[in-house]
Amino acid sequence: MTETPFAARRHPLGTVELVPIATAAIPEIATRMAAIDPWARLRRPAAAMAERIAVPDPGAHRFSIESDGAILGYVSIRHPFLRGPYLEQIAIFPEAQRRGLARRVLDWMAGEVEGLESNLWLCVTEWNEGARATYRALGFDEVAPLPDLVAPGQSEIFMRRRLDAAPAA
Numbered sequence: 001m002t003e004t005p006f007a008a009r010r011h012p013l014g015t016v017e018l019v020p021i022a023t024a025a026i027p028e029i030a031t032r033m034a035a036i037d038p039w040a041r042l043r044r045p046a047a048a049m050a051e052r053i054a055v056p057d058p059g060a061h062r063f064s065i066e067s068d069g070a071i072l073g074y075v076s077i078r079h080p081f082l083r084g085p086y087l088e089q090i091a092i093f094p095e096a097q098r099r100g101l102a103r104r105v106l107d108w109m110a111g112e113v114e115g116l117e118s119n120l121w122l123c124v125t126e127w128n129e130g131a132r133a134t135y136r137a138l139g140f141d142e143v144a145p146l147p148d149l150v151a152p153g154q155s156e157i158f159m160r161r162r163l164d165a166a167p168a169a
């Protein structure tokens with residue numbers, strides 16, 4: 001039987017690997033995410049971040065990004081979504097940024113649905129310029145602002161990367 005996309009197993013990505021989220025890893029990931037933007041600026045408490053990562057959800061595929069047992073980041077992908085998966089959360093911790101990890105994760109995400117789906121989706125907060133630049137560099141187009149979605153007075157930008165699959169009927 002062919003494996004379903006985003007299977008809960010280790011996925012090697014060059015020098016790092018995606019590891020299905022382990023309960024023991026959640027406090028460290030949540031604490032580190034709460035300390036960096038956009039979550040720091042939004043004042044998301046680490047406990048709330050941890051709760052969101054831990055809540056059972058069969059549609060969410062959650063992985064720590066690891067190298068030699070060290071956690072370098074976190075990614076959560078929602079699939080199925082809208083004729084393609086949705087990048088729900090990604091955090092590459094500061095010491096691992098600008099080393100191509102987000103590029104690898106997004107290319108893996110595309111590879112998991114190659115020939116099956118015709119889009120990747122995500123949202124980015126309007127003032128998160130680093131992430132917006134990253135997603136533009138990785139082939140995403142800004143589709144529409146979604147005002148007040150996450151916090152009053154700010155917009156999330158819905159972004160789409162088209163894939164080469166034929167649209168499903």
Ligand SMILES: CC(C)(COP(=O)(O)OP(=O)(O)OC[C@H]1O[C@@H](n2cnc3c(N)ncnc32)[C@H](O)[C@@H]1OP(=O)(O)O)[C@@H](O)C(=O)NCCC(=O)NCCS
Nearest residue numbers: 090091092097098099100101102103124130131133134137
């Ligand atoms: C945004 C984020 C995921 C990018 O991850 P990353 O692994 O550093 O990105 P990559 O190294 O794969 O970068 C890919 C390309 O994106 C662009 N890019 C990455 N970070 C950038 C930044 N801060 N400013 C401008 N462009 C950037 C570059 O073009 C880069 O290619 P280059 O390194 O060859 O120049 C990471 O900085 C992060 O986790 N930030 C904090 C949390 C966050 O904002 N998450 C996203 C919420 S929507």
